[in-house]
Amino acid sequence: xxxxxxxxxxxxxxxxxxxxxxxxxxxxxxxxxxxxxxxxxxxxxxxxxxxxxxxxxxxxxxxxxxxxxxxxxxxxxxxxxxxxxxxxxxxxxxxxxxxxxxxxxxxxxxxxxxxxxxxxxxxxxxxxxxxxxxxxxxxxxxxxxxxxxxxxxxxxxxxxxxxxxxxxxxxxxxxxxxxxxxxxxxxxxxxxxxxxxxxxxxxxxxxxxxxxxxxxxxxxxxxxxxxxxxxxxxxxxxxxxxxxxxxxxxxxxxxxxxxxxxxxxxxxxxxxxxxxxxxxxxxxxxxxxxxxxxxxxxxxxxxxxxxxxxxxxxxxxxxxxxx
Amino acid sequence: xxxxxxxxxxxxxxxxxxxxxxxxxxxxxxxxxxxxxxxxxxxxxxxxxxxxxxxxxxxxxxxxxxxxxxxxxxxxxxxxxxxxxxxxxxxxxxxxxxxxxxxxxxxxxxxxxxxxxxxxxxxxxxxxxxxxxxxxxxxxxxxxxxxxxxxxxxxxxxxxxxxxxxxxxxxxxxxxxxxxxxxxxxxxxxxxxxxxxxxxxxxxxxxxxxxxxxxxxxxxxxxxxxxxxxxxxxxxxxxxxxxxxxxxxxxxxxxxxxxxxxxxxxxxxxxxxxxxxxxxxxxxxxxxxxxxxxxx
Amino acid sequence: xxxxxxxxxxxxxxxxxxxxxxxxxxxxxxxxxxxxxxxxxxxxxxxxxxxxxxxxxxxxxxxxxxxxxxxxxxxxxxxxxxxxxxxxxxxxxxxxxxxxxxxxxxxxxxxxxxxxxxxxxxxxxxxxxxxxxxxxxxxxxxxxxxxxxxxxxxxxxxxxxxxxxxxxxxxxxxxxxxxxxxxxxxxxxxxxxxxxxxxxxxxxxxxxxxxxxxxxxxxxxxxxxxxxxxxxxxxxxxxxxxxxxxxxxxxxxxxxxxxxxxxxxxxxxxxxxxxxxxxxxxxxxxxxxxxxxxxxxxxxxxxxxxxxxxxxxxxxxxxxxxxxxxxxxxxxxxxx
Numbered sequence: 001x002x003x004x005x006x007x008x009x010x011x012x013x014x015x016x017x018x019x020x021x022x023x024x025x026x027x028x029x030x031x032x033x034x035x036x037x038x039x040x041x042x043x044x045x046x047x048x049x050x051x052x053x054x055x056x057x058x059x060x061x062x063x064x065x066x067x068x069x070x071x072x073x074x075x076x077x078x079x080x081x082x083x084x085x086x087x088x089x090x091x092x093x094x095x096x097x098x099x100x101x102x103x104x105x106x107x108x109x110x111x112x113x114x115x116x117x118x119x120x121x122x123x124x125x126x127x128x129x130x131x132x133x134x135x136x137x138x139x140x141x142x143x144x145x146x147x148x149x150x151x152x153x154x155x156x157x158x159x160x161x162x163x164x165x166x167x168x169x170x171x172x173x174x175x176x177x178x179x180x181x182x183x184x185x186x187x188x189x190x191x192x193x194x195x196x197x198x199x200x201x202x203x204x205x206x207x208x209x210x211x212x213x214x215x216x217x218x219x220x221x222x223x224x225x226x227x228x229x230x231x232x233x234x235x236x237x238x239x240x241x242x243x244x245x246x247x248x249x250x251x252x253x254x255x256x257x258x259x260x261x262x263x264x265x266x267x268x269x270x271x272x273x274x275x276x277x278x279x280x281x282x283x284x285x286x287x288x289x290x291x292x293x294x295x296x297x298x299x300x301x302x303x304x305x306x307x308x309x310x311x312x313x314x315x316x317x318x319x320x321x322x323x
Numbered sequence: 324x325x326x327x328x329x330x331x332x333x334x335x336x337x338x339x340x341x342x343x344x345x346x347x348x349x350x351x352x353x354x355x356x357x358x359x360x361x362x363x364x365x366x367x368x369x370x371x372x373x374x375x376x377x378x379x380x381x382x383x384x385x386x387x388x389x390x391x392x393x394x395x396x397x398x399x400x401x402x403x404x405x406x407x408x409x410x411x412x413x414x415x416x417x418x419x420x421x422x423x424x425x426x427x428x429x430x431x432x433x434x435x436x437x438x439x440x441x442x443x444x445x446x447x448x449x450x451x452x453x454x455x456x457x458x459x460x461x462x463x464x465x466x467x468x469x470x471x472x473x474x475x476x477x478x479x480x481x482x483x484x485x486x487x488x489x490x491x492x493x494x495x496x497x498x499x500x501x502x503x504x505x506x507x508x509x510x511x512x513x514x515x516x517x518x519x520x521x522x523x524x525x526x527x528x529x530x531x532x533x534x535x536x537x538x539x540x541x542x543x544x545x546x547x548x549x550x551x552x553x554x555x556x557x558x559x560x561x562x563x564x565x566x567x568x569x570x571x572x573x574x575x576x577x578x579x580x581x582x583x584x585x586x587x588x589x590x591x592x593x594x595x596x597x598x599x600x601x602x603x604x605x606x607x608x609x610x611x612x613x614x615x616x617x618x619x
Numbered sequence: 620x621x622x623x624x625x626x627x628x629x630x631x632x633x634x635x636x637x638x639x640x641x642x643x644x645x646x647x648x649x650x651x652x653x654x655x656x657x658x659x660x661x662x663x664x665x666x667x668x669x670x671x672x673x674x675x676x677x678x679x680x681x682x683x684x685x686x687x688x689x690x691x692x693x694x695x696x697x698x699x700x701x702x703x704x705x706x707x708x709x710x711x712x713x714x715x716x717x718x719x720x721x722x723x724x725x726x727x728x729x730x731x732x733x734x735x736x737x738x739x740x741x742x743x744x745x746x747x748x749x750x751x752x753x754x755x756x757x758x759x760x761x762x763x764x765x766x767x768x769x770x771x772x773x774x775x776x777x778x779x780x781x782x783x784x785x786x787x788x789x790x791x792x793x794x795x796x797x798x799x800x801x802x803x804x805x806x807x808x809x810x811x812x813x814x815x816x817x818x819x820x821x822x823x824x825x826x827x828x829x830x831x832x833x834x835x836x837x838x839x840x841x842x843x844x845x846x847x848x849x850x851x852x853x854x855x856x857x858x859x860x861x862x863x864x865x866x867x868x869x870x871x872x873x874x875x876x877x878x879x880x881x882x883x884x885x886x887x888x889x890x891x892x893x894x895x896x897x898x899x900x901x902x903x904x905x906x907x908x909x910x911x912x913x914x915x916x917x918x919x920x921x922x923x924x925x926x927x928x929x930x931x932x933x934x935x936x937x938x939x940x941x942x943x944x945x946x947x948x949x950x951x952x953x954x955x
Contacts (some may be wrong), residue, residue, distance in 0.1 A: 255894065
């Protein structure tokens with residue numbers, strides 16, 4: 001196996017709440033190659049946001065990373081000291097948050113955000129130089145460089161998100177993790193931002209982990225995708241196979257339930273049932289209460305991930321069991 | 324989906340949002356602990372005629388030698404009139420509790436409706452009422468209470484009134500800020516869309532959601548009323564001499580301190596603090612419970 | 620009026636030149652220095668009608684005025700000018716009491732299932748409350764109707780659900796409860812304001828399909844408001860695209876999606892994500908961003924962003940003109 005950029009092994013994150021332990025991310029493993037785009041698809045409660053945050057160790061309490069490794073450049077991020085992880089955040093891995101309205105500091109000018117970021121990681125850079133770089137980065141994301149003197153409230157939502165992206169790539173990181181970066185935006189702006197991400201990736205050779213609930217966007221924009229349900233990875237595949245041959249009943253259900261404007265006539269089918277309660281997840285396979293193919297086996301045992309074809313993993317007893 | 328919570332304490336039956344207090348962790352314990360203190364003191368005061376060893380009023384003067392330190396016969400000692408301090412402490416909370424409950428009742432009767440209607444109607448009416456309330460609020464509480472009590476004279480009712488005047492603005496403000504934010508909530512719009520009249524909206528949709536904050540203000544009000552009542556009595560604006568009262572003991576006890584009689588001021592003082600503490604703990608705990616925390 | 624109006628079947632709601640301007644709050648100093656007042660032109664002259672039994676969609680991006688239009692139609696906010704007719708009765712002229720009674724016939728489903736319920740009322744109480752308000756049923760009869768409605772929207776067993784509080788339900792369940800509340804008065808017309816945008820993807824279809832089933836069973840008419848054109852395509856019969864407070868294209872759903880004439884509609888449609896990795900989509904490039912609704916551009920309000928803008932677009936505001944029988948568009952460059 002070629003040397004991968006980012007390798008995640010058995011990542012498990014729990015929230016220790018007053019009502020009990022919630023396993024938000026359950027034994028997730030995947031790898032990411034250079035300049036690859038990986039889509040992480042799931043609904044609310046699937047654990048996708050927690051997964052994203054754990055990659056830069058920003059899981060808020062009462063969340064704890066309980067198990068697993070995140071290998072980047074030969075080091076396990078999860079074992080680093082606080083000062084070591086701080087030097088990685090923004091520089092080797094950066095994060096684009098969902099809500100552009102609240103992610104920028106309202107009392108700091110746009111330029112200041114860049115200065116702070118650059119000088120934290122490269123203390124020798126002068127303020128003047130940092131602002132010059134900021135101007136160039138804004139140009140790269142399609143904003144006039146003069147706007148470094150503006151305050152966040154003077155920019156629209158779309159522009160603020162572009163600033164977030166510019167901040168994320170400012171130090172030329174290996175990986176950018178974007179958590180629903182376009183959900184709060186209108187569809188035309190969304191398309192522009194997604195195009196921008198693609199353009200930025202090709203200029204800077206950055207890998208992208210794109211977290212979203214929108215399977216359509218993931219399919220359109222990513223190289224490979226994995227689907228999360230109740231904290232577990234239930235299917236992982238490259239995007240073509242995911243579309244042509246979705247194997248997990250949840251993935252199939254999702255594809256049948258999203259409206260596709262390219263189809264002339266469409267009968268949307270709903271996935272029955274309700275999202276699982278993570279405090280008391282269903283026994284066995286977490287999806288069985290909603291699955292039309294559920295067998296006795298599914299209630300009793302938890303299926304493991306099986307590779308059904310090259311690079312296509314599924315967690316489902318329909319495809320046999322691991323020996 | 325999730326099973327309805329079955330165990331509910333009595334308080335939480337009244338205000339369903341509280342749920343099961345024990346499940347709430349630290350906040351729940353604060354409420355339980357605080358409530359325990361308050362209820363014990365109330366019980367003690369109510370049962371005073373039966374449980375106090377001696378008569379705490381002027382009839383019980385000289386049951387023992389004046390200014391005896393705490394001993395087996397008089398566990399809290401005696402004061403300068405020879406009255407048993409233990410009996411006085413047991414019965415002395417009555418005035419304060421009455422004042423506290425009465426002032427809260429007056430505040431609820433005036434402050435809450437005023438806040439509700441003023442902020443719901445808005446306009447000039449709202450602005451004028453706010454002006455009045457803010458002016459009262461600007462005065463330091465105890466001083467205003469003293470001024471009003473001095474005007475009205477002695478007695479439980481007058482004490483309660485003076486405290487109420489000081490506190491109504493707090494209720495008004497809290498209710499108003501709640502109403503203003505609730506007014507904009509989709510469920511109020513939904514109520515209008517199903518054809519509800521303004522009165523229905525105010526009492527069925529807005530008021531129930533304001534109640535939690537009122538509860539919090541009320542508990543703080545209680546605590547403050549206790550202390551203010553003690554203060555008023557201390558400066559001589561409280562009740563008649565004959566009625567046993569902690570505030571009165573504080574005043575006397577202070578004068579007796581130089582002669583070394585520490586017990587006259589100490590024990591009533593402890594109980595005043597305890598009662599105020601009980602209400603404060605309840606208020607703290609309730610405030611945390613009733614203000615929903617996001618993202619758990 | 621336009622030809623297409625005369626050809627409609629039974630109209631249930633008609634809107635004529637509806638406008639809603641919101642005054643902009645200015646600071647004291649600004650008010651002192653500038654004599655003029657500024658307004659947000661949320662809805663700037665909208666005319667359309669909804670036929671009985673159809674799903675009419677108002678679509679557009681945020682800030683285009685679609686939600687405000689929905690609320691204007693229901694009389695939840697008063698218009699600045701223009702008229703709204705419900706079954707030929709001009710509701711903009713009604714006093715508040717008559718309007719309140721009319722609410723029985725016109726209902727709304729809100730976008731946010733979490734906030735559209737009073738947290739202190741049990742679901743059963745909330746659903747039964749409309750009956751109480753209008754004096755239609757009490758006691759046992761009310762209970763019976765509430766249970767029947769819960770059953771109808773799929774919240775079973777109804778006896779259990781009626782005693783739950785809103786926070787004990789999931790988003791999808793709450794939205795079903797919202798439908799139950801809207802339907803209990805047996806209305807004829809329902810405004811659904813982005814009813815599924817805050818619900819999980821896998822539950823959206825359930826709600827949408829439920830809405831369609833109920834429409835058939837109860838002979839409802841929907842005004843569906845959304846920014847999600849993919850859902851709009853699935854659910855609508857007719858659709859109107861709004862931009863900056865005006866309708867810029869309107870007509871039969873199939874027509875609009877297969878033959879979008881307005882450049883904005885074309886751009887919108889090209890931007891919709893499609894679950895197809897092979898799709899080589901050319902997203903139509905639009906310059907700049909949506910201008911503020913306070914200072915509406917002169918001429919065609921879209922001309923500053925339009926890749927095809929010509930001289931006339933800067934000077935004259937285009938009128939809605941018919942392209943085919945059920946397709947009208949406001950664009951100087953559209954050919955009939």
